[in-house]
Amino acid sequence: MTTTPTAPAPTVNGVPQERKVVTAIPGPRSVELAARKSDAVAAAVGTTMPVYATQAAGGVVVDVDGNHLVDLGSGIAVTTVGVSDPRVVAAVQAQAAAFTHTCFMVTPYEGYVAVAERLNALAPGDFAKRSALFNSGAEAVENAVKVARSYTGKDAVVVFDHAYHGRTNLTMAMTAKNMPYKHGFGPFAGEVYRAPLSYPYRDGLSGDEAATRAISMIESQVGAANLACVVIEPIQGEGGFIEPAAGFLPALQAWCRANGVVFVADEVQTGFARTGHYFASEAEGLEPDLLVTAKGIAGGMPLSALTGRAEIMDAAHAGGLGGTYGGNPVACAAALAVMDAIEADGLVARAREIGDLLGGRLRDLAARDARVGQVRGRGAMIAVELVEAGTTNPDAALAKAVAAAAHAEGVVVLTCGTYGNVLRFLPPLAISDALLTDAVDVLERAFAGA
Template identity: 45%
Template sequence: MTTTDTIHAGYTPAGSTALQRVPQTRHLATEIPGPRSRALMEERRAQVSNGIGAQLPVFIERADGGILLDLDGNRIVDLASGLGPTALGASNARVRERIRTQLDRFTHTCFMTTEYESYVEVCRWLNEHTPGDHEKRSALFTTGAEANENAVKIARYVTGRRKVLAFTGAYHGRTHMTMSLTSKSHPYKTGFGPFSEDVVHAPVPTSPRDDAGSVDSFLEQVRAALVENDAAAFAAIIIEPILGEAGCLIPLPGFLAGLREIADEFGILLIADEVQSGMGRTGRIWAIEHEGVVPDLLVAAKALANGMPLSSVTGRAEVMNAIHSAGLGGTYIGNPLSCEAALAVFEQIDSDGVLERATALGEIALEMLRPLVGAGNGVIDVRTRGAMIGIEFGDEDTLVPSSERAKAVTRYCHAHGVLALTNGVHENVIRLLPPIVIEPDLFRDGIQVIIDGIRSLDGPGS
């Protein structure tokens, strides 16, 4: 069996009804959205809160590899992975198999009442595979926001301090604390305040064109923000090694290492939020590994269990063990079905070339998209780290962001059967988070649709 087959073949274990593979090609049976999806959208409006958004209003019947099959028979190229979780495909065979086996045992006991081995096994793998040779401990939760909130709780408990430094462009979740940590206001924070006064934001250098100067000047701004707000009151510095919701912004080399030094200088814990960038997405298990930096606490979620709700905080043993018994918890933390899904993910990361495939996808994206930068198409940057890809739009002379152009290209993609999403601080970035298991030819087809969409528009400001 080839690596590709091993990772996402659509088989079902013996004793179950075999699933036929969904063809790994783009196909439009109707306009998008088709009639069945449009009818269900009407029912959705009648039943579901308007506060729940929808990027592409189609209803999915099946998923396989890099394809989403909707109820109208359209085969849509998935370049979003459900906002990142389904990195090994939305119907991964090994994940399904382990969940199915666990279903025959039990679905839930609450780990805080009676325990089960898979929770411990997930923690063991995380302790062994997160950066640093020091002794570690882990705790499992349910969502990325919940894990980030617990990381802050842990840092406050251990240091006896209250304040947290986060960064411009950051996204850390939708709970009260994580909204406070999040920088982007709309739609995440609009109308939901007031927010914590204990959170301070500092800028992060993500491009050589940043006006404020060198990496050292940005580090000085971080130090100044701490000193001006009483550095001795800060429990944590939290940062995404790649700022996903900001448009896949990659901090310039040396910045994360500088944060590590500043954190040590002031006795502050450094938290790496790897909710979106972790679990092989960037060609390393953790994005922070690209910079050789060891955080005190590392947060994972999204692809940790390939779409099943599971998150984690892993950190130095003396930090994680400092919390009193029952100080951390939650009814659904580390659900056994999700733990089994995570163990299936770990198996594939350990043996199936997942990291190499993520790196290869980034190389394909650069090869196809980089020639568009500065070529009169309104593309001002293409940045990749493995299968985490951002295409930024704006005026090629002034670099003024163009959200209109990014959204127009996204609409073109959706109409032509490619799921690509717009994001970024100025909503001028198309962010691609393809399933790492997507077949290269299918990925190239999806990228070509994006290129066609870019070329279909007249002028960089359109």
């Protein structure tokens, strides 16, 4: 048995905020449930951890065998304010008791309007805005494209190398990585073009140089006269937490404005205080024409949003945007509670503190271990790119081995990247320094043993 080496741990919703491994991972009950999954769930639905959750709160997930796991994934950047934040739980309970659904397009309700108002006020840019609510990040991205096409009367969409935008047909076309997201699922939607991203670790270009390269490709292979929108993640998610060189994003935005192209920031993974700003776009003064959000928006309830300039958002015809469940009242109640929690708990600043602690420890590791090619990211969105020592050759096997070793000691770690060689860290902003420090100690042991 291994435990967090501290005095009695504080609790959140009755869950001690400590790492505690009482069985092998997976334990016998999780093994039993995995067998049931194999019989009942489509084989294409994979899982990262071999355990089954029964409770979670703060920065800890408890499995069915009683193991307490430190959560460095936040359900892929979803439970940003902490798993089962008491304010979110209370808001969900109250709304569910009132009504769970009417469909906003049939009999609307205040919660949807209130979420839109909050998003319009929070999104970067001093101009009139409108919002529309949906269910998933991919759905919101698709609607961004729909709105941009309606507003401009043009068809083409530009995305970037290493991008991830979703698993629907259009967003698979917009996503770069083949396996596991696209392989065997074509043909995909047309009029989607891919431009080179700024990837400082691998291309060595300044932001201006990388922007010139990308814009040259867009102008020569697509043409501004045909281009409805450019869609980009300010920091890429699944692509490997790639942070473009300074100046790259502002140059793209300036080119879009000069050429009548809608600039779309996909902040599904970077939004809601994750990067030490409310939205990652703020770091370089971006004012996206359209802003796509999801994941951290509602503390685990399914919700996404598209927020943007009023004249662009209002371009589509009445009834052109919507969906049966979009802006579900329970999810809207959760989102309002999440935004309250971010403000009340100072979570934008807390993300920076986490970034200093976690990033500092990882940079110390990189100084000792030549297999850590780069530590990058902002706030509580940090990654390490792993390579063969002395080279920049991606080492996916090392990433897999370190993640597996961390899992065995009760730390939830995710991998990502086009080459599968990136470890990404997305701890909930409610995590304690003690819990985070213990998790990094586990990671260091995993590297030593890999």
